[in-house]
Amino acid sequence: MSSTDEPPAEGPAATPAREQGRSARGRALRWTFYAATAVAFGWFAWKVEWSQLDGVSVRWGWVAAATVVGVLFCYVGAFTWRVVLVGLGARELPPFRTLADVHAKAWLARYIPGTLPWIAGKVYLAAQLGIARSRLAVSALVEAAAQVVAAGTVSLLLLAVDPRIGEISPTLRVAVAIGALVGLGAMTPAVFNRILRLGFRLLRRGAPDPVDWPLVGRSLALYSGGAVVSGASFALLVFALAPEAWAGDLLFLTGAYGFAGVVGMLTPLVPSGLGTKDATLLVLLLIIVPAPTAALVVLVSRVWSAAVDVLFWAVAVSSERLRRIREERASADPA
DSSP: OOSSOOOOOOGGGSOHHHHHHHHHHHHHHHHHHHHHHHHHHHHHHHHSOGGGGTTOOOOHHHHHHHHHHHHHHHHHHHHHHHHHHHHTTOOSOOOHHHHHHHHHHHHGGGGSSSSHHHHHHHHHHHHTTTOOHHHHHHHHHHHHHHHHHHHHHHHHHHHHTSGGGGGSOHHHHHHHHHHHHHHHHHHSHHHHHHHHHHHHHHHTOOOOOOOOHHHHHHHHHHHHHHHHHHHHHHHHHHHHHOTTOOGGGHHHHHHHHHHHHHHHHTSTTOGGGTTHHHHHHHHHHTTTSOHHHHHHHHHHHHHHHHHHHHHHHHHHHHHHHHHHHHHHHHHHOOO
């Protein structure tokens, strides 16, 4: 299977009217996706209790550092997606900045309830670049499983080296461990490929690109690194808000953020883990900071995380636009 989508129909079926209709439907779907993302993000912002942020004392240097690391995590996700696509056999992929642009646009769709919208949006937008939809669908499944396994494993290991792990609910620890183990079992090539073949057969989509151990290993390694980067950005944010926190809490905070994230990912029909992720994070923060500070950190981290997502989108979209402008200028002036 090539890295490009199926060739367009030829002969009488490929009439100008049909092509124009496809283009119109494509534009409608794309703008519907953008509109749904904007509405969901607006609802997310509306639910924030902004009045509680009045008079909050913040050390902005830590916030700036947390934001830089947070955007770096987003780019780690885009890079991991590219590695997964290459591992599935894609060769003539668009430039990384183009893939990051698509990843950033789809990333904001996480605020739409459920996991499907942002995955479907990513598949649709990337398919417009000529990448096969079947390959994109497989890459999305690999990414989803790798995130749960990597984040769950890394967070549990980081929390395990901290003596305060005994204060974390055993039920939650078991739930995250089971989620990671089930994900790892599903990611083994023999199981994963069998599930893919069954799904593609039911959908009558032909044969999917197979997954092998090198791809599984690379995706898990990259998402493990991403979990550390993401957790570290949160730890820096906590340092900006909680004078009680210190360098000795770094590993605990990194693991706690990843742990809460997995709980959010395992919760269906919740936008970006809202609610379950926040509740888990609050319980874990109570171990190291007073209740008022923990509640403040959870609220600010929700707003800050959304701001990082928007910043990533702005940087990725601007970078891709600049790349296109340079290419257009170079093609217009070969000399």
